[in-house]
Amino acid sequence: MDAEEVDVVVIGLGPGGEDAAARLAAGGLSVVGVESRLVGGECPYFACVPTKMMVRASDALAEGRRVAELAGSAQVSPDWTPVADRIRDEATTGWDDTAAVQRLEKSGARFVRGFGRISAPGEVSVSTGNGDRVFRTRRAILLNPGTEPVVPPVDGLRDSPYWTNRDAVRAREAPESLLVLGGGPVGVELAQVFSRFGTRVAMVEHEQRLLGPFEPEASELLESVFEAEGIDVRTGERAESVAHDDDSFTVRLGSGAELTAQRLLVATGRRTDLAALGVAAVGLDDRGRTIDVDVRMRAADGVWAIGDVTGRGAFTHTSVYQARIAANDILGQGHENADYRAVPAVTFTDPEVAMTGLTEAAAHDRGLPVVTATTGIPASTRGWIHKAGNQGLIKLVADPRRGVLVGATVVAPGGGEILGALAVAVHGEVPVERLRHMIYAYPTFHRAIEATLAELPASGI
Numbered sequence: 001m002d003a004e005e006v007d008v009v010v011i012g013l014g015p016g017g018e019d020a021a022a023r024l025a026a027g028g029l030s031v032v033g034v035e036s037r038l039v040g041g042e043c044p045y046f047a048c049v050p051t052k053m054m055v056r057a058s059d060a061l062a063e064g065r066r067v068a069e070l071a072g073s074a075q076v077s078p079d080w081t082p083v084a085d086r087i088r089d090e091a092t093t094g095w096d097d098t099a100a101v102q103r104l105e106k107s108g109a110r111f112v113r114g115f116g117r118i119s120a121p122g123e124v125s126v127s128t129g130n131g132d133r134v135f136r137t138r139r140a141i142l143l144n145p146g147t148e149p150v151v152p153p154v155d156g157l158r159d160s161p162y163w164t165n166r167d168a169v170r171a172r173e174a175p176e177s178l179l180v181l182g183g184g185p186v187g188v189e190l191a192q193v194f195s196r197f198g199t200r201v202a203m204v205e206h207e208q209r210l211l212g213p214f215e216p217e218a219s220e221l222l223e224s225v226f227e228a229e230g231i232d233v234r235t236g237e238r239a240e241s242v243a244h245d246d247d248s249f250t251v252r253l254g255s256g257a258e259l260t261a262q263r264l265l266v267a268t269g270r271r272t273d274l275a276a277l278g279v280a281a282v283g284l285d286d287r288g289r290t291i292d293v294d295v296r297m298r299a300a301d302g303v304w305a306i307g308d309v310t311g312r313g314a315f316t317h318t319s320v321y322q323a324r325i326a327a328n329d330i331l332g333q334g335h336e337n338a339d340y341r342a343v344p345a346v347t348f349t350d351p352e353v354a355m356t357g358l359t360e361a362a363a364h365d366r367g368l369p370v371v372t373a374t375t376g377i378p379a380s381t382r383g384w385i386h387k388a389g390n391q392g393l394i395k396l397v398a399d400p401r402r403g404v405l406v407g408a409t410v411v412a413p414g415g416g417e418i419l420g421a422l423a424v425a426v427h428g429e430v431p432v433e434r435l436r437h438m439i440y441a442y443p444t445f446h447r448a449i450e451a452t453l454a455e456l457p458a459s460g461i
């Protein structure tokens with residue numbers, strides 16, 4: 001088969017791949033973008049955008065229910081229809097990527113729909129459903145394949161009509177009851193959303209706490225909020241088997257307990273298929289889950305990788321950040337090296353659970369002797385004024401030798417916004433002494449940062 005010569009092939013057009021393809025085309029290169037599903041990837045169609053529309057709606061319900069404590073009475077009658085309509089019409093235009101394809105082509109890149117695979121160094125074969133096409137790259141192959149939901153090996157699960165995030169965002173109604181397997185970001189966000197719409201929700205997490213990579217104080221607080229909202233949280237529990245009949249799922253747990261629900265959401269993490277991507281053809285290990293990249297996103301000679309597959313934080317902002325570096329590198333332009341010291345992670349529960357940099361445990365694992373301080377949001381002036389829905393905390397992790405913050409966690413209403421200031425502090429290595437002497441607006445939630453800084457041991461910093 002004749003190969004077409006191009007400068008760059010981008011395999012996978014998630015947020016990073018799409019961004020990089022447009023940058024490379026704008027830089028004057030001939031670029032082919034290959035996507036097997038929808039241009040834009042998981043984030044706009046099945047992940048960040050539709051789930052945050054759900055969160056926005058469920059937060060509105062929660063605020064409505066808080067009227068009773070603060071301002072009289074309000075009747076709240078949840079209805080999933082506006083959420084489902086908004087996701088279908090505004091977020092995903094019916095899961096149709098015509099506009100995204102047009103945007104890509106307008107940027108100067110060419111688009112091929114199909115599944116791309118590295119077939120030899122500098123060569124990509126694309127199965128289009130209408131025969132294969134082969135491209136020879138003069139400059140680069142850029143990999144942005146993202147991830148797929150993991151389905152754990154639980155008896156009976158694989159053959160049952162379980163949901164993943166891709167089904168949950170297409171729901172036309174909130175189920176009467178939902179069992180969520182997995183207490184990571186996907187599980188906790190969707191559990192709270194559906195619970196607030198009247199769904200009876202139970203969660204099963206096999207580790208000892210929800211949101212394992214976050215500070216334990218954050219997990220504990222979120223678990224107490226969930227329990228107060230009526231979500232049945234089972235941590236340290238394993239699903240042993242799943243049975244499904246016409247109406248419901250029954251999940252038997254390791255403890256012997258049985259949980260029954262109308263729907264079962266699998267949110268137990270993500271996987272990649274590096275063998276299908278053909279990375280062995282360029283000497284990369286195809287048995288792992290991630291592709292190692294250097295600070296310029298180079299994975300092998302002539303191959304760059306960006307996004308979730310690099311294992312440096314499965315977030316849209318990381319993917320797009322890496323896209324900029326990879327594109328500049330491929331174009332031969334100067335760029336900063338990738339720097340992950342202050343990657344922000346925001347879980348959009350209510351309260352939001354946000355962190356940047358190192359947790360206390362991660363710092364210890366690296367042999368960093370850190371000091372920490374934690375204060376509660378309800379004890380801050382704004383938290384006290386806010387009253388209903390004011391649960392939260394701020395935890396700071398500081399390196400006393402350098403006198404800087406190396407990590408921070410915020411659990412609070414709008415916690416992700418408050419985190420912004422702390423991400424700047426960690427990224428910019430702003431001295432703690434300087435942070436202590438700046439002015440924090442009264443009475444904001446972020447003013448609680450000042451109170452937490454004051455709690456850092458004086459002998460430490």
Ligand SMILES: Cc1cc2nc3c(=O)[nH]c(=O)nc-3n(C[C@H](O)[C@H](O)[C@H](O)COP(=O)(O)OP(=O)(O)OC[C@H]3O[C@@H](n4cnc5c(N)ncnc54)[C@H](O)[C@@H]3O)c2cc1C
Pocket residue numbers: 011012013014015016017034035036037038039040041042043046047048049051052114115116117144145146147165186276277306307308309313314315316317319348
């Ligand atoms: C429910 C949920 C909620 C989330 N919420 C947030 C959030 O609020 N904020 C946030 O920052 N992140 C969030 N994330 C994570 C975010 O979706 C991802 O980090 C983001 O999509 C970036 O991924 P990516 O660029 O690596 O690729 P993806 O978005 O996964 O896209 C990769 C694309 O590559 C295509 N592809 C794969 N292999 C091939 C191949 N061989 N040939 C052709 N095409 C291929 C796939 O079809 C896919 O379209 C969420 C994730 C989930 C599941």
Ligand SMILES: NC(=O)c1ccc[n+]([C@@H]2O[C@H](COP(=O)([O-])OP(=O)(O)OC[C@H]3O[C@@H](n4cnc5c(N)ncnc54)[C@H](O)[C@@H]3O)[C@@H](O)[C@H]2O)c1
Pocket residue numbers: 152181182183184185186187189204205206207210211212237238239267268269270313314315345346347348
């Ligand atoms: N707001 C956000 O930025 C946001 C939201 C959702 C997802 N994401 C990204 O997407 C990634 C994937 O999220 P996720 O929640 O699917 O995965 P995850 O890997 O982050 O969490 C999965 C959870 O499931 C648990 N688990 C695994 N197997 C299990 C089993 N058999 N039974 C019970 N529990 C089990 C794990 O211990 C873990 O707590 C995240 O790491 C995150 O980076 C981000």
